[in-house]
Amino acid sequence: MKTILSLLAISFASSVFAANELPDRQTELPAVKKAMDTDYLQPRSLDQVPETEFGKMVKLGYSLFVDSQQMRGEFVGNDQNCVNCHMQAGQKANAAPLWAAYSAYPAYRKKNDKVNSYAERIQGCFTYSMNGVPPTYDSEEIKALSAYSYWMMMGGLMDRHGMKGQAVPEVSAKHLQAGAKGADFPFPDKITKAFPVEDRSSLKGRGYPKLAQPEQTPSxxxxxxxxxxxxxxxxxxxxxxxxxxxxxxxxxxxxxxxxxxxxxxxxxxxxxxxxxxxxxxxxxxxxxxxxxxxxxxxxxxxxxxxxxxxxxxxxxxxxxxxxxxxxxxxxxxxxxxxxxxxxxxxxxxxx
Amino acid sequence: MLKRLPVLMFGALLASPSAFAQDMPPTAAVCSGCHGQNGWGLANVAPMLAGLDAGYLSQQIDLFLTGKRKDPIMTAMSATVSDPAIRKQVSEYYASLPAPKVAKPEQRGDRVSFTSAAEKLAYQGDWDRNIPACATCHGPSGVGVDHFPRLAGQQEYYLAKQLNDWKQGKRSGDPLNMMSHIAVQLTTDEIKGLAGFFSTLPSGGQ
CATH class of the missing domain: 1.10.760.10 (Cytochrome c-like domain)
Structure with missing residues (x-):
């Protein structure tokens, strides 16, 4: 338990937490009405991940996401793999795709008056969905999962905005961990204009589509x-x-x-x-x-x-x-x- | 036939000491003619039974008996093992036989990109058509997981025929029609590619 707390203390150096309190990062997954068209952001094929150091990080992120049991005992405490709830390796619209979550962070939460970064949100998944203990904020695992999410979002946006064939630009670890909603996130100019901050938390296909309340109380x-x-x-x-x-x-x-x-x-x-x-x-x-x-x-x-x-x-x-x-x-x-x-x-x- | 069995079995044991987990019950002898003494099947004739789940095998016999799976030979042969006790014994026997070993089964996520379309389907699926990766249920390298049957090392003709039969509505009875749902979306080339890929695993033999 001490390890968790000290890890968290590092992660949250800039925020105030009661020393014995786990951060409440489990905000309800945003559910939106399902879009009737299929104009979802389309991540690039993984064949296009470059053979660079950055590309290796993206690939590691994919691998950890699909086969999370690699981290069993260290960070993962149960039988889950990320891909169990985020279908198609986190690429599928309406199955809580990573590209839509990535552009929605950092996100402000009124409840605890705190801005959560994307990396912190992923750490929350380790604590709760994976019943484990999260890798540190600056760990290879968190950076890799962030890089994979970023690569999918950015490639999809670049293809959508006439930049097909161009390599996804590399960004600093700090930006990778933060998520793409910050006004200072380094987007190509074309995308900054077409995809303003206020649109970034509502990409079509984010989360799971909301259902109306059932006719009968769930039984x-x-x-x-x-x-x-x-x-x-x-x-x-x-x-x-x-x-x-x-x-x-x-x-x-x-x-x-x-x-x-x-x-x-x-x-x-x-x-x-x-x-x-x-x-x-x-x-x-x-x-x-x-x-x-x-x-x-x-x-x-x-x-x-x-x-x-x-x-x-x-x-x-x-x-x-x-x-x-x-x-x-x-x-x-x-x-x-x-x-x-x-x-x-x-x-x-x-x- | 029965008289010769001990001799055949003795020979097989010499060649492969670990090949038999238990003695072949006389009731299972009838199957070995086509499916082989070691249960590995015969090219273009019969599928491998070794290493399949006993419950799965038993269910297939049931499907032949009820006509949900159609095969002139198997429909007739299934009748010979229709008695529940015999069916159980035969299923458990073939399930206990070792299938060819895959030295290091490949998990989903081990490889990121694929040059072969079939291997990509096997490990990543094609979600534009709602096709999950085969390995999701059939396990790493398709070695089988519980009642999801083993694909690795299965006879190539058999894998292709099953996918085609599902595609054409000639095979049914799988839970939730999961496989027919997937197979109807596969192209002829994909079926050929998948059958080729899984049948040659493990590539190095036993």
């Missing part, structure tokens, strides 16, 4: 049937996904000790419903009805999982402070108080 019971019919083939009846003979997880668990924790965005019923409706079953977008997506999101998130890393011993207090949204944390569900018997968080070596 865990109905969701259980949906799960059996559509999800259990891959995620298993017990929600633990599928492991290969090599012991690695190939289909991610959705609850239990090796799933995302109670602080991850996906534990919110609405975020999970948006994700599921648009992206599941894999390769069969919008197979479920919207009501089914809501119901199965409720079912999946009605199971115990690793504890919210911000939890300090008082479940009700943690719920009141961080869980004023659609989720079952701190609620009694099927006779069990969720969050009471949670699995450990930050399950990396040496913790």
């Amino acid at each position: 865990i019971e109905r969701g259980s049937d949906v799960y059996s019919a559509y999800c259990s083939t891959c995620h298993s009846a017990d929600g633990q996904g599928i492991r290969g003979n090599d012991g690695r997880s190939y289909i991610p668990p959705l609850w239990g000790a090796s799933a995302y924790n109670w602080g991850a965005g996906m534990h919110r019923i609405n975020t999970a419903a948006y994700f599921i409706y648009e992206n599941m079953p894999l390769g069969k977008s919008a197979t479920l009805t919207k009501q089914q997506a809501w119901d199965v999101a409720a079912y999946v998130n009605s199971h115990e999982r690793p504890q919210d890393p911000r939890f300090k011993g008082d479940l009700q207090e943690n719920r009141d402070k961080y869980h004023n949204h659609q989720g079952y944390y701190g609620q009694e569900t099927n006779g069990k108080l969720l969050g009471k018997d949670s699995y450990p968080s930050a399950t990396v070596d040496g913790q």
Whole structure:
């Protein structure tokens, strides 16, 4: 635990934090109405990543993103890979693409009166979705993931604005970590004009498309049937996904000790419903009805999982402070108080 | 045939000491004629069964029996192992046989760019057509993961035929029609390329 705090202290040297508090970076994933056209930013093919030091960083970012289990035990504490929730290696519109997130940071959050950089947002993913401990702000991993995201955004913008065939300019580590929303972010002139700061947090295809509130309140019971019919083939009846003979997880668990924790965005019923409706079953977008997506999101998130890393011993207090949204944390569900018997968080070596 | 089996098996054991995880049950002998003593199949005749998941194998027999998979020989042969106890025994036996080893299975993310279109499909898919990477479910180098069958080292003709059968609606019964959904989007060249790629893994033999 001490290591996390000192790492965080370095990351947040410029901001004020209570010494024993994890930063609340888990702002709800922005959900926007799905654009009906398909005019999404199109990242360049990975074949175009140059053979330079910068290109190597981009490639490392891709590799860490797709096979995050490389970082298991060091930074990743569960069976998740980034690509499990960000389809097509973070390239796919409406599947929380990295290029759309990248241009939306740094982002100001009213709640804690703090500006979060892109690197800090990714660190949050390690703490929550990956149930681990984030690499430091200046680590190779954070720079690589930022570089991969930047490369996709910039290549897509350059192609869109008549700069096809030109190499994506290299930017400093400081800019890479910050994200592209800052007024001082080094865009080619043409793009600065066409893509002003106020447009940068709303690229089409960002996040998961929002669904209208369901006609019927999401039901865990109905969701259980949906799960059996559509999800259990891959995620298993017990929600633990599928492991290969090599012991690695190939289909991610959705609850239990090796799933995302109670602080991850996906534990919110609405975020999970948006994700599921648009992206599941894999390769069969919008197979479920919207009501089914809501119901199965409720079912999946009605199971115990690793504890919210911000939890300090008082479940009700943690719920009141961080869980004023659609989720079952701190609620009694099927006779069990969720969050009471949670699995450990930050399950990396040496913790 | 049965009398000769012990001799054949003895020969196979000499050649490959680890080839048999258990003795072949008499009920499984009927399969070995085409699928091979080692379960590795026969080019242009029968697929490799070795290393496939027992539940998957059993389900395929069921699909032949119910007509969701169609093959004149297999429909008839499936009837010989239709008894649940026999089916279980046969499935478990072939599942226990070792498939050719892939020395270092390739994970998604190990390579960033690809010169072969088939390999790109295998590891990155083509999401413009909602085709996930094959390795997502079939595992690194397609070695198979649980009930997602092994593709590595599978007979080339068989891989191509299955994809074509799904594409043409001649094979069904897979969970959520996942594979027919994917196969209808594959071109003839892609099917050829994928069958060629996976069948030659591992390239170095056992």
